[in-house]
Amino acid sequence: MARKFFKSSETSIMINRYSWRELIGIYCGIAVFLFFMLAPFIEGFLVSLKPLAQLFSSPYSFWPENGSFEAYRTMWISVPSFGRYIFNSLLISVVSTIIVLILVVPAAYAFARFRFKGMALVLGAFLAVSMFSGAVLLIPLFRLMRTLGLLNTYYAMIVPGAAFLIPSAIWLLRTYMMRIPPELNEAAYMDGASQFYTFRRVILPIARPGIIVVAIMTFIGAYAQQFIFALTFNSKTEYMPLPVGLFAYFGKQEVIWNELMAASFVGIAPAMVIIFFLQRYLVGGLTAGAIKE
Amino acid sequence: MTQNRAAWYFAWALLAPAILYVLVIVAWPLIETFRLSFTDASLRKTTNYVGWRNYLKIFDKDFLEIIIRTFTWTFFSVLLKMVIGTFGAVLLNCAVPGRNLFRLLTMPPWIVPMAIGIFMWGWMYNGQFGMISGLLQRFGLSDGPVVFLAYGTSAYWATIVTDVWIGVPMVTIYFLAAIQSIPRDLYEAAWTDGASRWMRFRRITLPLMMPPMITMSMLSLIATFNSFDIIWILTQGGPSGSTTTMIIDTYQTAIGSKRYGEGAARAVVICIFLSLFCIAYFRMTRKLATAQKA
Numbered sequence: 001m002a003r004k005f006f007k008s009s010e011t012s013i014m015i016n017r018y019s020w021r022e023l024i025g026i027y028c029g030i031a032v033f034l035f036f037m038l039a040p041f042i043e044g045f046l047v048s049l050k051p052l053a054q055l056f057s058s059p060y061s062f063w064p065e066n067g068s069f070e071a072y073r074t075m076w077i078s079v080p081s082f083g084r085y086i087f088n089s090l091l092i093s094v095v096s097t098i099i100v101l102i103l104v105v106p107a108a109y110a111f112a113r114f115r116f117k118g119m120a121l122v123l124g125a126f127l128a129v130s131m132f133s134g135a136v137l138l139i140p141l142f143r144l145m146r147t148l149g150l151l152n153t154y155y156a157m158i159v160p161g162a163a164f165l166i167p168s169a170i171w172l173l174r175t176y177m178m179r180i181p182p183e184l185n186e187a188a189y190m191d192g193a194s195q196f197y198t199f200r201r202v203i204l205p206i207a208r209p210g211i212i213v214v215a216i217m218t219f220i221g222a223y224a225q226q227f228i229f230a231l232t233f234n235s236k237t238e239y240m241p242l243p244v245g246l247f248a249y250f251g252k253q254e255v256i257w258n259e260l261m262a263a264s265f266v267g268i269a270p271a272m273v274i275i276f277f278l279q280r281y282l283v284g285g286l287t288a289g290a291i292k293e
Numbered sequence: 294m295t296q297n298r299a300a301w302y303f304a305w306a307l308l309a310p311a312i313l314y315v316l317v318i319v320a321w322p323l324i325e326t327f328r329l330s331f332t333d334a335s336l337r338k339t340t341n342y343v344g345w346r347n348y349l350k351i352f353d354k355d356f357l358e359i360i361i362r363t364f365t366w367t368f369f370s371v372l373l374k375m376v377i378g379t380f381g382a383v384l385l386n387c388a389v390p391g392r393n394l395f396r397l398l399t400m401p402p403w404i405v406p407m408a409i410g411i412f413m414w415g416w417m418y419n420g421q422f423g424m425i426s427g428l429l430q431r432f433g434l435s436d437g438p439v440v441f442l443a444y445g446t447s448a449y450w451a452t453i454v455t456d457v458w459i460g461v462p463m464v465t466i467y468f469l470a471a472i473q474s475i476p477r478d479l480y481e482a483a484w485t486d487g488a489s490r491w492m493r494f495r496r497i498t499l500p501l502m503m504p505p506m507i508t509m510s511m512l513s514l515i516a517t518f519n520s521f522d523i524i525w526i527l528t529q530g531g532p533s534g535s536t537t538t539m540i541i542d543t544y545q546t547a548i549g550s551k552r553y554g555e556g557a558a559r560a561v562v563i564c565i566f567l568s569l570f571c572i573a574y575f576r577m578t579r580k581l582a583t584a585q586k587a
Contacts, residue, residue, distance in 0.1 A: 018389070022490070029384045030395055036377070036458065037399050040413035043424045047416060055422055062424070089406075103314055106307035114304035122308065124575065129319050131571050133519030135540045136560045139547045140325035141318070143334075163318035166311060195303040224406045227522045232548055243408030243522075257416055264409040271404050 048072070048261035055257055072266070075259040078249070081237055082263055085245030090270065092154065092230075092241050093222035096162040100169050100218045103162075105211060108173035109203060113185065123170075130167035134160060134228050145233055156233035157226060157241065165221050169214050176210030177203070216278055223271055242267045323564070329557035336551050347558035355534075356542075360562075363538040366453060367517045373457045374517075375510055378464030379502070383494070385465065386472045396469070403462035411526040414455040418442050418527070445535030448528050452536050455523050460516070464509055471505035472498060504581045511574040515567065539563050 018026065047055060049067035076082055111123055134141075141160055142151075150156045180203060188198040204211075230244045237245075246267070249260035330347055334340040385396050402410055417424050418441035429435040441451045475498065483493045521540045524530060530537035530545060537545075543563060547556025 018387070023389065026384060026387045026389055029380070030389075033377070033381045033384060034395060034398050037402055037461065039424075040410060040417055040458070041401060043417060044413040057422070062427075103311040107311040110304045110307035114300060116301055116304055119304070119308075122312065126311070126315065128571055129315055131515045131519075131567055131574075132319065132323065132564065133521065133540070135519060135521045135544060136563050136567070137319065137322035137326060138544065139329060139334075139553050139557050139560065140322035142548070143325075143553070144322070160318055163315055166315060170311070195299060199303075199307075220404050224404060225522075226406075227408050227525075231525075243406055246408065246412060257419075260412060261416070264412055267409055268401075268405050271406065272401075 044261045048258055050258055052258055071258040071262040075263045085240055085242045089241040092157050092226055093219050095158050096222040097215055097219045099162045100165045104169040108170050108177055111174045112177035126167050126170055152234050152236045154239055157229045160229050165218050169218050173210055173214045177207055180206055326557045326560050329554055330561045332554045334553035347555045351558055359537055359539055359542050366538055370453045370456045370517045371510055371513045374460040374464050374513055377461050378468050381465035382468035382472055385469055399462045399465055402459050407522050411523055415527055418451050442528055448536050452524050452527055456520055467509055471502055475501050515570050
């Protein structure tokens with residue numbers, strides 16, 4: 001085999017050389033794959049540009065004729081509280097993220113650094129939490145919220161939602177913190193630092209990049225999955241987050257699709273801005289969670 | 294020894310808030326669900342214990358059908374997620390120009406608020422004016438409008454496709470990470486021996502991808518089993534129950550018709566299945582871990 005005569009540094013270059021036929025195949029495959037992932041967004045965006053009359057006409061036309069951004073203006077008029085929905089979504093996500101961080105940062109450190117009896121079991125129990133969806137626990141939670149008088153408040157959406165964001169946050173941050181060398185703890189101990197001082201002054205500053213990744217992931221998760229609790233525990237328009245609020249575009253006779261799509265894109269914007277600016281952290285964060293120790 | 298004891302207290306003090314939170318919001322409701330399943334709790338002020346009546350009541354032909362439907366729905370969805378996710382991961386791993394952009398472009402379905410993605414699919418499935426039906430008619434594949442969400446079979450598959458769409462990005466990224474952690478010298482050695490690209494994929498990539506694939510399919514199975522938003526927004530379990538999975542059924546009984554006791558009994562059945570999956574998952578990961586060490 002002729003290939004045996006290449007040096008290993010050359011091998012890794014040669015191995016990745018594709019023939020033009022392979023290249024076409026790869027790009028076609030990627031195109032099909034990405035089309036599936038993005039088609040709803042493309043179509044949704046085009047719909048947001050079309051006037052309602054063109055939407056509800058046959059035959060179907062893909063491109064908008066005399067398309068405009070009109071729907072992006074009228075959507076604020078037909079659903080005046082739309083701005084409020086976005087604000088609510090952001091507020092719920094931010095507060096959930098803060099709660100999760102306050103609970104998870106110490107817990108992840110404990111799981112990463114200490115090995116005491118029973119802790120493995122507790123970690124397992126935390127991970128098991130993510131396997132029970134909120135839907136299964138809705139009945140007692142609903143009764144609890146009603147008894148505490150928390151129905152139709154922000155708390156009813158934030159408090160249960162945050163619990164289900166804890167497991168993956170713990171897992172991600174624990175993985176990160178396990179990479180912090182234990183010698184740091186020993187050195188701090190030798191210098192007479194207390195456990196708390198070590199955690200606060202040595203570990204937390206080092207773990208900051210990891211905590212940022214977890215904060216971003218938790219925020220995105222909180223922003224993306226606020227449906228069932230909002231649907232069930234809140235019926236007040238002024239507290240509705242985006243996913244439930246968008247139902248306001250479902251009119252009595254027909255759905256105002258172009259405005260619904262325009263509103264969707266405006267609602268997506270915060271998540272997209274985050275992806276764009278923090279993609280470096282994101283891809284790292286996603287894969288760090290995937291590869292276990 | 295004093296250091297150890299101090300560390301013990303400290304470790305548990307760090308864990309305490311999170312444990313407490315999860316106990317109140319997850320563990321207590323779980324136990325309470327079990328308790329309620331033996332009562333006739335409803336909007337009425339008084340609740341009585343009724344023994345196994347709720348369970349006897351729900352186990353009829355309809356409920357069995359719902360269970361079977363949940364399992365087939367979950368099975369097809371997970372299967373498609375794994376196949377498409379592998380396909381995507383292998384392609385995105387290719388060293389071609391633009392791959393970082395392509396990787397980024399797979400993420401939107403995952404990161405965008407779920408409800409919004411589902412609304413967009415709702416439009417795609419619209420029979421009169423939606424894209425899929427429109428294109429089918431345009432290319433002469435269908436004579437009239439295809440109202441996807443109006444018929445049992447098509448609604449069933451439509452909800453699966455949307456679930457797959459939301460699930461694929463995570464599977465793809467996870468598999469991509471798994472492929473990238475395969476040592477490069479394996480490929481180089483195989484290449485030196487003249488193994489073709491397909492051969493390298495079949496003999497190196499696929500076998501080494503097996504453990505992460507099994508892990509992911511279990512995780513995906515649990516998530517898919519719990520899927521609520523997609524079906525609720527697209528069909529609310531209809532038409533005539535053809536997309537009613539166990540979660541939807543529980544929601545309708547408990548929150549829809551306020552029969553808390555009966556709903557709780559249905560939720561308990563879900564919990565039992567989930568616990569079985571959970572145990573299977575932990576066993577499998579442990580087995581995989583020991584296999585890797587050996």
